[in-house]
Amino acid sequence: MALDQQQVRDIADLSRLQIDEAQIAEYQKNLSNILDLVDQLSAVDTSSVEPMAHPLDAVQRLRADVVTEENNRDHFQQIAPQTENGYYLVPRVVE
Amino acid sequence: MEWEVVIGLEIHAQLATKSKIFSGASTAYGADANTQACAIDLGLPGVLPAFNEEALRMAVKFGLAIDAEIGLKSVFDRKNYFYPDSPKGYQTTQLHHPIVGIGHIDIELEDGSSKRINVTRAHLEEDAGKSVHEGFNGMSGIDLNRAGTPLIEIVSEPEMRNAKEAAAYFRKMHSIVTYLGICDGDLSQGSMRCDCNVSLRPKGQEEFGTRTEIKNVNSFRNVERAIDAEIARQMDILEDGGKIIQETRLYDADKNETRAMRSKEVANDYRYFPCPDLLPVIIDDNYVEAVRATLPELPDAKRARFAHAHGLSAIDAAVLAANRELAHYFETAAKIANDYKLAANWVQGDVSATLNRLEISIGELAVSAEQLGRILQLIKDNTLNNGGAKEVFNALVEGKGDGSAESVDKLVDSLGLKQVSDSGAIEAIVAEVLAANPKLVEGYLATPEDKRAKAIGPFIGLVRKAAKGVNPQVVMDVLQKKLSEL
Numbered sequence A: 001m002a003l004d005q006q007q008v009r010d011i012a013d014l015s016r017l018q019i020d021e022a023q024i025a026e027y028q029k030n031l032s033n034i035l036d037l038v039d040q041l042s043a044v045d046t047s048s049v050e051p052m053a054h055p056l057d058a059v060q061r062l063r064a065d066v067v068t069e070e071n072n073r074d075h076f077q078q079i080a081p082q083t084e085n086g087y088y089l090v091p092r093v094v095e
Numbered sequence B: 001m002e003w004e005v006v007i008g009l010e011i012h013a014q015l016a017t018k019s020k021i022f023s024g025a026s027t028a029y030g031a032d033a034n035t036q037a038c039a040i041d042l043g044l045p046g047v048l049p050a051f052n053e054e055a056l057r058m059a060v061k062f063g064l065a066i067d068a069e070i071g072l073k074s075v076f077d078r079k080n081y082f083y084p085d086s087p088k089g090y091q092t093t094q095l096h097h098p099i100v101g102i103g104h105i106d107i108e109l110e111d112g113s114s115k116r117i118n119v120t121r122a123h124l125e126e127d128a129g130k131s132v133h134e135g136f137n138g139m140s141g142i143d144l145n146r147a148g149t150p151l152i153e154i155v156s157e158p159e160m161r162n163a164k165e166a167a168a169y170f171r172k173m174h175s176i177v178t179y180l181g182i183c184d185g186d187l188s189q190g191s192m193r194c195d196c197n198v199s200l201r202p203k204g205q206e207e208f209g210t211r212t213e214i215k216n217v218n219s220f221r222n223v224e225r226a227i228d229a230e231i232a233r234q235m236d237i238l239e240d241g242g243k244i245i246q247e248t249r250l251y252d253a254d255k256n257e258t259r260a261m262r263s264k265e266v267a268n269d270y271r272y273f274p275c276p277d278l279l280p281v282i283i284d285d286n287y288v289e290a291v292r293a294t295l296p297e298l299p300d301a302k303r304a305r306f307a308h309a310h311g312l313s314a315i316d317a318a319v320l321a322a323n324r325e326l327a328h329y330f331e332t333a334a335k336i337a338n339d340y341k342l343a344a345n346w347v348q349g350d351v352s353a354t355l356n357r358l359e360i361s362i363g364e365l366a367v368s369a370e371q372l373g374r375i376l377q378l379i380k381d382n383t384l385n386n387g388g389a390k391e392v393f394n395a396l397v398e399g400k401g402d403g404s405a406e407s408v409d410k411l412v413d414s415l416g417l418k419q420v421s422d423s424g425a426i427e428a429i430v431a432e433v434l435a436a437n438p439k440l441v442e443g444y445l446a447t448p449e450d451k452r453a454k455a456i457g458p459f460i461g462l463v464r465k466a467a468k469g470v471n472p473q474v475v476m477d478v479l480q481k482k483l484s485e486l
Helices: A005-014 A021-043 A073-077 B053-065 B163-180 B220-239 B285-292 B299-308 B314-322 B324-337 B340-358 B369-380 B386-397 B405-414 B423-436 B438-446 B449-455 B457-466 B472-485
Strands: A087-091 B003-014 B077-080 B090-093 B103-108 B114-126 B130-132 B139-143 B150-156 B192-202 B212-217 B248-252 B257-260
Touching: A005 A021, B003 B163, B003 B220, B053 B114, B053 B150, B053 B163, B053 B285, B090 B114, B103 B163, B114 B163, B163 B192, B163 B220, B163 B299, B163 B324, B192 B220, B212 B220, B220 B248, B220 B257, B299 B314, B314 B324, B314 B340, B324 B340, B324 B369, B340 B369, B340 B386, B369 B386, B369 B405, B386 B405, B423 B438, B423 B457, B423 B472, B438 B449, B438 B457, B438 B472, B449 B457, B457 B472
Parallel strands: B212 B248
Antiparallel strands: A087 B139, B003 B150, B003 B192, B077 B090, B103 B114, B114 B150, B130 B139, B192 B212, B248 B257
Protein backbone atom coordinates (compact mmCIF):
# COMPACT_ATOMS: atom_id res chain seq x y z
CA MET A 1 0.00 0.00 0.00
CA ALA A 2 1.66 3.19 -1.18
CA LEU A 3 1.14 6.54 0.52
CA ASP A 4 1.32 9.68 -1.55
CA GLN A 5 3.24 12.75 -0.43
CA GLN A 6 0.14 14.63 0.67
CA GLN A 7 -0.82 11.75 2.96
CA VAL A 8 2.60 11.96 4.58
CA ARG A 9 2.05 15.68 5.24
CA ASP A 10 -1.44 14.96 6.64
CA ILE A 11 -0.13 12.27 8.98
CA ALA A 12 2.59 14.60 10.19
CA ASP A 13 -0.01 17.28 10.76
CA LEU A 14 -2.32 14.98 12.72
CA SER A 15 0.67 13.83 14.78
CA ARG A 16 1.76 17.40 15.45
CA LEU A 17 5.17 16.63 13.91
CA GLN A 18 7.13 19.12 11.90
CA ILE A 19 8.86 17.47 8.96
CA ASP A 20 11.35 18.75 6.49
CA GLU A 21 9.90 19.01 2.97
CA ALA A 22 13.13 17.48 1.63
CA GLN A 23 12.60 14.36 3.72
CA ILE A 24 9.06 13.67 2.58
CA ALA A 25 10.07 11.32 -0.20
CA GLU A 26 12.02 9.19 2.24
CA TYR A 27 9.19 9.14 4.79
CA GLN A 28 6.84 8.23 1.98
CA LYS A 29 8.99 5.23 1.05
CA ASN A 30 9.60 4.06 4.63
CA LEU A 31 6.03 4.43 5.79
CA SER A 32 4.76 2.66 2.69
CA ASN A 33 7.15 -0.21 3.40
CA ILE A 34 5.88 -0.48 6.97
CA LEU A 35 2.30 -0.57 5.72
CA ASP A 36 3.22 -3.30 3.23
CA LEU A 37 4.83 -5.29 6.00
CA VAL A 38 1.73 -5.02 8.20
CA ASP A 39 -0.47 -5.66 5.21
CA GLN A 40 0.86 -9.23 5.04
CA LEU A 41 -1.46 -9.96 7.98
CA SER A 42 -4.39 -9.49 5.61
CA ALA A 43 -3.46 -12.75 3.99
CA VAL A 44 -4.54 -14.65 7.10
CA ASP A 45 -8.10 -15.96 7.08
CA THR A 46 -9.66 -14.42 10.21
CA SER A 47 -13.27 -15.09 9.33
CA SER A 48 -13.72 -17.42 12.30
CA VAL A 49 -11.78 -15.27 14.76
CA GLU A 50 -13.64 -12.90 17.05
CA PRO A 51 -12.10 -9.42 17.05
CA MET A 52 -10.16 -8.84 20.23
CA ALA A 53 -10.78 -5.73 22.27
CA HIS A 54 -7.99 -6.42 24.72
CA PRO A 55 -5.11 -8.90 24.89
CA LEU A 56 -6.02 -9.98 28.42
CA ASP A 57 -8.95 -12.30 28.83
CA ALA A 58 -10.27 -10.25 31.71
CA VAL A 59 -13.19 -8.04 32.53
CA GLN A 60 -13.26 -4.40 33.54
CA ARG A 61 -13.55 -3.90 37.28
CA LEU A 62 -15.83 -1.16 38.47
CA ARG A 63 -15.15 1.64 40.89
CA ALA A 64 -17.74 2.89 43.40
CA ASP A 65 -19.08 6.35 42.62
CA VAL A 66 -17.29 8.16 45.42
CA VAL A 67 -15.27 11.36 45.34
CA THR A 68 -11.80 10.34 46.45
CA GLU A 69 -9.67 13.07 44.92
CA GLU A 70 -8.79 16.28 46.68
CA ASN A 71 -7.85 19.58 45.16
CA ASN A 72 -4.18 19.33 44.20
CA ARG A 73 -4.22 22.12 41.69
CA ASP A 74 -1.15 23.93 43.00
CA HIS A 75 0.83 20.73 42.92
CA PHE A 76 -0.17 19.88 39.34
CA GLN A 77 0.33 23.40 38.09
CA GLN A 78 3.98 23.39 39.16
CA ILE A 79 4.78 21.53 35.95
CA ALA A 80 2.56 23.65 33.71
CA PRO A 81 4.44 26.13 31.50
CA GLN A 82 1.98 28.92 32.23
CA THR A 83 -1.07 29.34 34.47
CA GLU A 84 -3.27 32.24 35.53
CA ASN A 85 -6.10 32.37 38.09
CA GLY A 86 -6.05 28.61 38.22
CA TYR A 87 -6.34 28.18 34.45
CA TYR A 88 -3.77 26.42 32.32
CA LEU A 89 -2.72 28.83 29.58
CA VAL A 90 -2.18 27.68 26.01
CA PRO A 91 -1.68 29.49 22.72
CA ARG A 92 -5.03 30.97 21.76
CA VAL A 93 -7.31 28.43 20.12
CA VAL A 94 -10.59 29.56 18.68
CA GLU A 95 -12.64 27.10 16.70
CA MET B 1 -39.19 22.35 -6.07
CA GLU B 2 -40.69 20.72 -3.02
CA TRP B 3 -38.08 19.68 -0.49
CA GLU B 4 -38.17 17.15 2.28
CA VAL B 5 -36.25 17.97 5.43
CA VAL B 6 -34.25 15.21 7.13
CA ILE B 7 -33.10 15.75 10.71
CA GLY B 8 -31.16 13.55 13.09
CA LEU B 9 -30.03 14.61 16.57
CA GLU B 10 -27.07 13.69 18.71
CA ILE B 11 -27.78 14.54 22.31
CA HIS B 12 -25.07 14.62 24.94
CA ALA B 13 -26.39 14.21 28.46
CA GLN B 14 -24.09 14.53 31.47
CA LEU B 15 -24.72 11.69 33.88
CA ALA B 16 -25.50 12.79 37.43
CA THR B 17 -22.72 10.85 39.12
CA LYS B 18 -20.82 12.29 42.06
CA SER B 19 -17.44 11.47 40.60
CA LYS B 20 -16.02 11.29 37.10
CA ILE B 21 -16.34 8.41 34.70
CA PHE B 22 -12.73 7.25 35.16
CA SER B 23 -11.49 9.09 38.24
CA GLY B 24 -12.50 9.96 41.79
CA ALA B 25 -12.61 13.72 41.12
CA SER B 26 -15.87 15.53 41.83
CA THR B 27 -18.24 16.45 39.02
CA ALA B 28 -19.92 19.30 40.95
CA TYR B 29 -20.66 22.30 38.77
CA GLY B 30 -19.24 25.74 39.34
CA ALA B 31 -16.03 25.03 41.27
CA ASP B 32 -12.89 27.15 40.84
CA ALA B 33 -10.98 26.34 37.67
CA ASN B 34 -9.02 23.08 37.81
CA THR B 35 -9.76 22.33 41.47
CA GLN B 36 -11.60 19.17 40.37
CA ALA B 37 -9.11 17.97 37.79
CA CYS B 38 -6.94 15.14 39.09
CA ALA B 39 -3.98 13.34 37.53
CA ILE B 40 -6.26 11.03 35.52
CA ASP B 41 -8.33 13.92 34.17
CA LEU B 42 -5.14 15.77 33.27
CA GLY B 43 -3.87 12.77 31.33
CA LEU B 44 -0.59 12.63 33.21
CA PRO B 45 1.69 9.74 32.27
CA GLY B 46 1.30 6.48 34.15
CA VAL B 47 -2.27 6.93 35.36
CA LEU B 48 -4.93 4.26 34.89
CA PRO B 49 -8.62 4.99 34.41
CA ALA B 50 -11.07 3.18 36.73
CA PHE B 51 -14.61 2.91 35.42
CA ASN B 52 -17.43 4.34 37.57
CA GLU B 53 -20.10 1.70 38.26
CA GLU B 54 -22.80 4.33 38.61
CA ALA B 55 -22.16 5.68 35.11
CA LEU B 56 -22.67 2.16 33.80
CA ARG B 57 -25.86 1.67 35.79
CA MET B 58 -27.28 4.99 34.59
CA ALA B 59 -26.54 4.20 30.96
CA VAL B 60 -28.25 0.82 31.27
CA LYS B 61 -31.20 2.50 32.96
CA PHE B 62 -31.49 4.85 30.02
CA GLY B 63 -31.32 1.98 27.56
CA LEU B 64 -34.14 0.15 29.32
CA ALA B 65 -36.25 3.32 29.41
CA ILE B 66 -36.12 3.62 25.61
CA ASP B 67 -36.73 -0.09 25.15
CA ALA B 68 -33.27 -0.60 23.67
CA GLU B 69 -30.96 -3.54 23.34
CA ILE B 70 -28.40 -3.45 26.15
CA GLY B 71 -24.80 -4.17 25.24
CA LEU B 72 -23.85 -7.03 27.56
CA LYS B 73 -20.32 -6.54 26.33
CA SER B 74 -19.29 -2.97 25.68
CA VAL B 75 -15.85 -1.73 24.77
CA PHE B 76 -14.17 1.64 25.24
CA ASP B 77 -12.24 3.12 22.32
CA ARG B 78 -9.93 6.06 21.95
CA LYS B 79 -11.00 8.79 19.57
CA ASN B 80 -7.82 10.68 18.81
CA TYR B 81 -7.82 14.40 18.20
CA PHE B 82 -5.75 17.31 19.29
CA TYR B 83 -7.35 20.09 21.27
CA PRO B 84 -6.16 21.59 24.54
CA ASP B 85 -9.39 20.96 26.44
CA SER B 86 -8.68 17.24 26.06
CA PRO B 87 -5.20 16.88 27.50
CA LYS B 88 -4.88 13.14 26.85
CA GLY B 89 -5.02 13.77 23.11
CA TYR B 90 -8.01 11.47 22.79
CA GLN B 91 -11.52 11.07 24.08
CA THR B 92 -12.47 7.75 25.64
CA THR B 93 -15.73 6.71 24.00
CA GLN B 94 -17.45 3.62 22.60
CA LEU B 95 -17.39 3.08 18.85
CA HIS B 96 -18.27 -0.47 17.83
CA HIS B 97 -19.74 -1.87 21.03
CA PRO B 98 -21.88 0.79 22.71
CA ILE B 99 -23.66 0.11 25.99
CA VAL B 100 -27.06 0.90 24.43
CA GLY B 101 -28.16 -0.36 21.02
CA ILE B 102 -31.27 0.27 18.94
CA GLY B 103 -34.22 1.71 20.86
CA HIS B 104 -37.01 4.20 20.35
CA ILE B 105 -39.17 6.91 21.90
CA ASP B 106 -42.51 8.40 20.94
CA ILE B 107 -42.91 12.14 20.52
CA GLU B 108 -46.19 14.03 20.63
CA LEU B 109 -46.95 16.28 17.68
CA GLU B 110 -48.98 19.46 17.79
CA ASP B 111 -52.03 17.85 16.25
CA GLY B 112 -52.18 15.46 19.20
CA SER B 113 -50.84 12.45 17.30
CA SER B 114 -47.61 10.75 18.22
CA LYS B 115 -44.63 9.68 16.13
CA ARG B 116 -42.06 7.02 16.87
CA ILE B 117 -38.43 8.10 16.53
CA ASN B 118 -35.84 5.36 16.56
CA VAL B 119 -32.61 5.71 18.47
CA THR B 120 -29.62 4.23 16.69
CA ARG B 121 -27.49 3.86 19.78
CA ALA B 122 -26.31 5.53 22.96
CA HIS B 123 -22.76 5.22 24.19
CA LEU B 124 -20.74 6.20 27.21
CA GLU B 125 -17.95 8.71 26.86
CA GLU B 126 -16.12 11.43 28.74
CA ASP B 127 -16.73 15.16 28.50
CA ALA B 128 -13.91 17.57 27.62
CA GLY B 129 -12.73 20.60 29.59
CA LYS B 130 -13.64 24.19 28.82
CA SER B 131 -11.60 26.81 27.01
CA VAL B 132 -11.90 30.49 27.84
CA HIS B 133 -10.67 32.77 25.10
CA GLU B 134 -11.18 36.16 26.71
CA GLY B 135 -9.19 37.76 29.47
CA PHE B 136 -5.88 35.94 29.10
CA ASN B 137 -3.87 38.42 27.03
CA GLY B 138 -4.26 36.68 23.71
CA MET B 139 -3.91 33.22 25.19
CA SER B 140 -6.60 30.68 25.98
CA GLY B 141 -7.32 29.55 29.54
CA ILE B 142 -8.15 25.89 30.06
CA ASP B 143 -10.35 24.64 32.89
CA LEU B 144 -10.35 20.85 33.12
CA ASN B 145 -12.96 20.48 35.86
CA ARG B 146 -15.45 19.19 33.31
CA ALA B 147 -12.92 16.84 31.69
CA GLY B 148 -13.91 13.26 32.48
CA THR B 149 -17.52 14.02 33.43
CA PRO B 150 -19.54 11.02 32.22
CA LEU B 151 -21.76 11.54 29.21
CA ILE B 152 -24.13 9.44 27.24
CA GLU B 153 -24.34 10.42 23.63
CA ILE B 154 -27.77 9.52 22.27
CA VAL B 155 -27.86 9.21 18.48
CA SER B 156 -31.22 9.30 16.71
CA GLU B 157 -32.10 7.92 13.33
CA PRO B 158 -32.62 10.68 10.73
CA GLU B 159 -36.37 10.39 11.12
CA MET B 160 -37.48 13.88 12.04
CA ARG B 161 -38.98 15.94 9.24
CA ASN B 162 -39.20 19.44 10.68
CA ALA B 163 -37.75 21.59 13.45
CA LYS B 164 -40.81 21.14 15.69
CA GLU B 165 -40.37 17.37 15.67
CA ALA B 166 -36.71 17.79 16.55
CA ALA B 167 -37.55 20.09 19.45
CA ALA B 168 -40.24 17.64 20.63
CA TYR B 169 -37.67 14.83 20.50
CA PHE B 170 -35.14 16.86 22.51
CA ARG B 171 -37.86 17.71 25.05
CA LYS B 172 -38.90 14.09 25.36
CA MET B 173 -35.32 12.94 25.91
CA HIS B 174 -34.93 15.66 28.53
CA SER B 175 -38.08 14.45 30.21
CA ILE B 176 -36.87 10.83 30.18
CA VAL B 177 -33.37 11.43 31.55
CA THR B 178 -34.64 13.73 34.29
CA TYR B 179 -37.40 11.23 35.23
CA LEU B 180 -34.73 8.56 35.47
CA GLY B 181 -32.63 10.86 37.65
CA ILE B 182 -29.57 10.12 35.50
CA CYS B 183 -29.10 13.74 34.37
CA ASP B 184 -30.03 16.98 36.12
CA GLY B 185 -31.26 18.32 32.77
CA ASP B 186 -29.96 21.82 33.44
CA LEU B 187 -29.55 23.16 29.93
CA SER B 188 -28.14 26.49 31.08
CA GLN B 189 -25.22 24.68 32.71
CA GLY B 190 -24.66 22.51 29.66
CA SER B 191 -25.94 19.31 31.27
CA MET B 192 -27.63 18.49 27.96
CA ARG B 193 -26.41 19.65 24.56
CA CYS B 194 -27.66 18.82 21.14
CA ASP B 195 -25.97 18.50 17.74
CA CYS B 196 -28.44 18.79 14.87
CA ASN B 197 -27.80 17.08 11.53
CA VAL B 198 -29.87 18.72 8.82
CA SER B 199 -30.23 17.96 5.14
CA LEU B 200 -32.76 18.50 2.36
CA ARG B 201 -33.73 16.25 -0.51
CA PRO B 202 -36.27 16.61 -3.31
CA LYS B 203 -39.56 15.18 -2.10
CA GLY B 204 -39.82 11.54 -3.12
CA GLN B 205 -36.07 11.01 -3.47
CA GLU B 206 -34.71 8.05 -1.52
CA GLU B 207 -31.12 9.20 -1.23
CA PHE B 208 -30.21 11.71 1.47
CA GLY B 209 -28.92 15.15 0.55
CA THR B 210 -25.61 16.47 1.87
CA ARG B 211 -25.98 17.31 5.55
CA THR B 212 -24.53 19.90 7.84
CA GLU B 213 -24.15 19.55 11.58
CA ILE B 214 -25.10 22.38 13.93
CA LYS B 215 -22.99 21.92 17.06
CA ASN B 216 -23.87 22.37 20.71
CA VAL B 217 -27.35 23.85 20.68
CA ASN B 218 -28.39 24.15 24.29
CA SER B 219 -32.07 25.05 24.54
CA PHE B 220 -35.33 23.61 23.23
CA ARG B 221 -36.19 26.89 21.58
CA ASN B 222 -32.81 27.22 19.91
CA VAL B 223 -33.00 23.69 18.51
CA GLU B 224 -36.14 24.74 16.70
CA ARG B 225 -34.82 28.12 15.60
CA ALA B 226 -31.37 26.85 14.59
CA ILE B 227 -32.84 24.09 12.45
CA ASP B 228 -35.34 26.44 10.82
CA ALA B 229 -32.55 28.90 10.04
CA GLU B 230 -30.40 26.12 8.58
CA ILE B 231 -33.29 24.74 6.50
CA ALA B 232 -33.88 28.21 5.05
CA ARG B 233 -30.17 28.61 4.27
CA GLN B 234 -29.90 25.24 2.56
CA MET B 235 -33.10 25.78 0.62
CA ASP B 236 -31.83 29.11 -0.72
CA ILE B 237 -28.62 27.47 -1.92
CA LEU B 238 -30.39 24.48 -3.47
CA GLU B 239 -33.09 26.57 -5.14
CA ASP B 240 -30.31 28.62 -6.74
CA GLY B 241 -28.81 25.42 -8.09
CA GLY B 242 -25.95 25.42 -5.60
CA LYS B 243 -24.46 22.59 -3.58
CA ILE B 244 -24.40 22.09 0.19
CA ILE B 245 -20.96 21.59 1.68
CA GLN B 246 -20.76 18.98 4.41
CA GLU B 247 -19.50 20.96 7.37
CA THR B 248 -19.93 21.79 11.01
CA ARG B 249 -21.82 24.98 11.77
CA LEU B 250 -22.60 27.05 14.84
CA TYR B 251 -25.91 28.73 15.63
CA ASP B 252 -25.82 32.42 16.49
CA ALA B 253 -29.01 33.01 18.49
CA ASP B 254 -28.68 36.82 18.36
CA LYS B 255 -28.56 36.91 14.59
CA ASN B 256 -30.74 33.81 14.19
CA GLU B 257 -28.40 32.29 11.65
CA THR B 258 -25.93 29.45 11.41
CA ARG B 259 -22.35 29.99 10.33
CA ALA B 260 -19.58 27.64 9.36
CA MET B 261 -16.96 26.82 11.97
CA ARG B 262 -13.47 27.35 10.68
CA SER B 263 -12.99 24.24 8.61
CA LYS B 264 -9.82 22.29 8.98
CA GLU B 265 -7.66 21.87 5.92
CA VAL B 266 -7.23 18.20 6.64
CA ALA B 267 -10.31 16.15 7.31
CA ASN B 268 -10.34 14.80 10.85
CA ASP B 269 -9.06 11.32 11.14
CA TYR B 270 -9.89 10.10 14.61
CA ARG B 271 -7.84 6.90 14.35
CA TYR B 272 -10.14 5.00 16.71
CA PHE B 273 -8.74 1.96 18.46
CA PRO B 274 -9.78 -0.05 21.54
CA CYS B 275 -8.51 1.62 24.71
CA PRO B 276 -5.73 -0.58 26.05
CA ASP B 277 -6.18 0.89 29.55
CA LEU B 278 -9.75 -0.36 29.88
CA LEU B 279 -10.99 -3.92 29.65
CA PRO B 280 -14.27 -4.89 28.03
CA VAL B 281 -17.25 -4.16 30.29
CA ILE B 282 -19.29 -7.31 30.79
CA ILE B 283 -22.72 -7.39 32.40
CA ASP B 284 -25.30 -10.18 32.51
CA ASP B 285 -29.07 -10.49 32.40
CA ASN B 286 -29.27 -10.48 36.20
CA TYR B 287 -27.58 -7.11 36.25
CA VAL B 288 -29.94 -5.76 33.58
CA GLU B 289 -33.03 -7.07 35.37
CA ALA B 290 -31.85 -5.60 38.68
CA VAL B 291 -31.56 -2.21 36.97
CA ARG B 292 -34.94 -2.67 35.31
CA ALA B 293 -36.49 -3.15 38.75
CA THR B 294 -35.36 0.37 39.69
CA LEU B 295 -37.05 2.10 36.75
CA PRO B 296 -39.53 4.75 37.87
CA GLU B 297 -42.85 5.39 36.16
CA LEU B 298 -41.85 7.12 32.90
CA PRO B 299 -43.49 10.18 31.29
CA ASP B 300 -45.59 8.20 28.79
CA ALA B 301 -46.94 5.84 31.43
CA LYS B 302 -47.67 8.70 33.80
CA ARG B 303 -49.42 10.65 31.07
CA ALA B 304 -51.58 7.66 30.18
CA ARG B 305 -52.44 7.09 33.85
CA PHE B 306 -53.35 10.76 34.41
CA ALA B 307 -55.62 10.63 31.37
CA HIS B 308 -57.22 7.23 31.82
CA ALA B 309 -57.33 6.58 35.53
CA HIS B 310 -57.95 10.16 36.62
CA GLY B 311 -59.94 11.59 33.73
CA LEU B 312 -57.62 14.46 32.78
CA SER B 313 -57.72 15.77 29.22
CA ALA B 314 -54.95 14.58 26.92
CA ILE B 315 -53.35 18.02 26.93
CA ASP B 316 -53.53 18.44 30.71
CA ALA B 317 -52.09 14.97 31.20
CA ALA B 318 -49.23 15.65 28.77
CA VAL B 319 -48.31 18.99 30.32
CA LEU B 320 -48.45 17.69 33.89
CA ALA B 321 -46.49 14.52 33.13
CA ALA B 322 -43.72 16.18 31.10
CA ASN B 323 -41.80 17.43 34.12
CA ARG B 324 -41.07 15.04 36.94
CA GLU B 325 -41.12 17.64 39.74
CA LEU B 326 -44.30 19.25 38.46
CA ALA B 327 -45.97 15.85 38.10
CA HIS B 328 -44.98 14.93 41.64
CA TYR B 329 -46.23 18.26 42.99
CA PHE B 330 -49.51 17.89 41.15
CA GLU B 331 -50.08 14.33 42.24
CA THR B 332 -49.24 15.00 45.88
CA ALA B 333 -51.82 17.82 45.98
CA ALA B 334 -54.35 15.78 43.99
CA LYS B 335 -54.09 12.85 46.40
CA ILE B 336 -54.54 15.03 49.47
CA ALA B 337 -57.60 16.68 47.93
CA ASN B 338 -58.72 13.39 46.42
CA ASP B 339 -59.56 15.36 43.27
CA TYR B 340 -57.21 15.17 40.24
CA LYS B 341 -59.24 17.52 38.08
CA LEU B 342 -59.39 20.28 40.66
CA ALA B 343 -55.65 19.89 41.31
CA ALA B 344 -54.94 19.93 37.55
CA ASN B 345 -56.88 23.18 37.17
CA TRP B 346 -54.93 24.77 39.97
CA VAL B 347 -51.50 23.53 38.90
CA GLN B 348 -52.11 24.57 35.30
CA GLY B 349 -53.72 27.82 36.42
CA ASP B 350 -52.53 29.71 39.50
CA VAL B 351 -49.43 27.57 40.12
CA SER B 352 -48.10 27.78 36.54
CA ALA B 353 -48.98 31.46 36.28
CA THR B 354 -47.03 32.13 39.48
CA LEU B 355 -44.03 30.13 38.28
CA ASN B 356 -44.01 32.10 35.03
CA ARG B 357 -44.49 35.44 36.74
CA LEU B 358 -41.65 34.85 39.23
CA GLU B 359 -39.54 32.89 36.69
CA ILE B 360 -38.96 30.09 39.18
CA SER B 361 -39.20 26.32 39.05
CA ILE B 362 -41.75 24.30 40.99
CA GLY B 363 -39.09 23.38 43.56
CA GLU B 364 -38.65 27.06 44.39
CA LEU B 365 -42.34 27.82 44.90
CA ALA B 366 -43.13 28.91 48.46
CA VAL B 367 -46.38 26.95 48.37
CA SER B 368 -45.73 23.28 49.09
CA ALA B 369 -47.76 20.53 47.45
CA GLU B 370 -49.13 19.72 50.91
CA GLN B 371 -50.34 23.29 51.31
CA LEU B 372 -51.99 23.33 47.90
CA GLY B 373 -53.60 20.00 48.78
CA ARG B 374 -54.96 21.53 52.00
CA ILE B 375 -56.32 24.55 50.09
CA LEU B 376 -58.09 22.21 47.70
CA GLN B 377 -59.53 20.24 50.63
CA LEU B 378 -60.90 23.48 52.08
CA ILE B 379 -62.46 24.37 48.73
CA LYS B 380 -64.08 20.98 48.56
CA ASP B 381 -65.58 21.10 52.05
CA ASN B 382 -66.83 24.63 51.35
CA THR B 383 -64.64 26.26 53.99
CA LEU B 384 -63.10 28.40 51.23
CA ASN B 385 -64.67 29.83 48.15
CA ASN B 386 -62.56 30.28 45.05
CA GLY B 387 -61.66 33.89 45.81
CA GLY B 388 -60.65 33.01 49.35
CA ALA B 389 -58.55 30.10 48.09
CA LYS B 390 -56.68 32.38 45.71
CA GLU B 391 -56.10 34.84 48.54
CA VAL B 392 -54.57 32.13 50.75
CA PHE B 393 -52.48 30.86 47.83
CA ASN B 394 -51.13 34.33 47.11
CA ALA B 395 -50.36 34.92 50.77
CA LEU B 396 -48.35 31.69 50.79
CA VAL B 397 -46.54 32.71 47.60
CA GLU B 398 -45.48 35.86 49.42
CA GLY B 399 -43.94 33.74 52.14
CA LYS B 400 -46.68 33.95 54.77
CA GLY B 401 -46.50 30.28 55.65
CA ASP B 402 -44.00 27.74 56.90
CA GLY B 403 -44.59 25.05 54.30
CA SER B 404 -46.90 23.07 56.57
CA ALA B 405 -50.52 22.28 55.82
CA GLU B 406 -51.43 23.72 59.25
CA SER B 407 -50.21 27.14 58.19
CA VAL B 408 -52.95 27.15 55.55
CA ASP B 409 -55.60 26.83 58.25
CA LYS B 410 -53.94 29.55 60.31
CA LEU B 411 -53.92 31.88 57.31
CA VAL B 412 -57.57 31.18 56.57
CA ASP B 413 -58.35 32.20 60.15
CA SER B 414 -56.11 35.25 60.31
CA LEU B 415 -57.30 36.55 56.94
CA GLY B 416 -60.93 35.90 57.90
CA LEU B 417 -61.56 33.89 54.78
CA LYS B 418 -63.62 31.14 56.30
CA GLN B 419 -66.86 30.87 54.39
CA VAL B 420 -70.03 31.17 56.39
CA SER B 421 -71.96 28.06 55.49
CA ASP B 422 -74.09 28.00 58.63
CA SER B 423 -77.54 28.57 57.14
CA GLY B 424 -78.85 30.03 60.39
CA ALA B 425 -76.33 32.86 60.28
CA ILE B 426 -76.95 33.39 56.60
CA GLU B 427 -80.71 33.43 57.08
CA ALA B 428 -80.34 36.31 59.50
CA ILE B 429 -78.21 38.27 57.00
CA VAL B 430 -80.63 37.53 54.17
CA ALA B 431 -83.54 38.70 56.28
CA GLU B 432 -81.72 41.97 57.00
CA VAL B 433 -80.94 42.53 53.32
CA LEU B 434 -84.51 41.84 52.24
CA ALA B 435 -85.88 44.18 54.94
CA ALA B 436 -83.49 46.94 53.94
CA ASN B 437 -84.32 46.78 50.22
CA PRO B 438 -88.09 46.67 49.82
CA LYS B 439 -87.97 48.11 46.30
CA LEU B 440 -85.67 45.37 45.04
CA VAL B 441 -87.97 42.79 46.63
CA GLU B 442 -90.97 44.33 44.91
CA GLY B 443 -89.18 44.30 41.58
CA TYR B 444 -88.24 40.68 42.10
CA LEU B 445 -91.75 39.61 42.92
CA ALA B 446 -93.01 41.41 39.81
CA THR B 447 -90.54 39.43 37.66
CA PRO B 448 -92.02 36.45 35.82
CA GLU B 449 -90.98 33.03 37.22
CA ASP B 450 -88.76 32.13 34.30
CA LYS B 451 -86.64 35.28 34.66
CA ARG B 452 -86.22 35.20 38.42
CA ALA B 453 -82.96 33.24 38.30
CA LYS B 454 -81.34 36.35 36.84
CA ALA B 455 -83.19 38.79 39.04
CA ILE B 456 -81.81 37.13 42.17
CA GLY B 457 -78.30 38.32 41.30
CA PRO B 458 -78.41 41.72 43.03
CA PHE B 459 -79.51 40.07 46.29
CA ILE B 460 -76.54 37.73 46.26
CA GLY B 461 -74.24 40.70 45.76
CA LEU B 462 -75.80 42.53 48.69
CA VAL B 463 -75.60 39.54 51.00
CA ARG B 464 -71.97 38.92 50.16
CA LYS B 465 -71.23 42.58 50.72
CA ALA B 466 -72.91 42.46 54.12
CA ALA B 467 -70.98 39.38 55.18
CA LYS B 468 -67.69 38.57 53.52
CA GLY B 469 -66.92 34.89 53.02
CA VAL B 470 -70.42 33.55 52.88
CA ASN B 471 -70.85 30.38 50.90
CA PRO B 472 -72.55 31.49 47.66
CA GLN B 473 -74.39 28.21 47.26
CA VAL B 474 -75.92 28.45 50.71
CA VAL B 475 -76.78 32.13 50.07
CA MET B 476 -78.56 31.13 46.87
CA ASP B 477 -80.51 28.39 48.60
CA VAL B 478 -81.58 30.61 51.51
CA LEU B 479 -82.47 33.52 49.20
CA GLN B 480 -84.61 31.34 47.00
CA LYS B 481 -86.36 29.89 50.00
CA LYS B 482 -87.00 33.27 51.68
CA LEU B 483 -88.14 34.98 48.48
CA SER B 484 -90.48 32.16 47.60
CA GLU B 485 -92.08 32.54 51.04
CA LEU B 486 -92.93 36.22 50.36
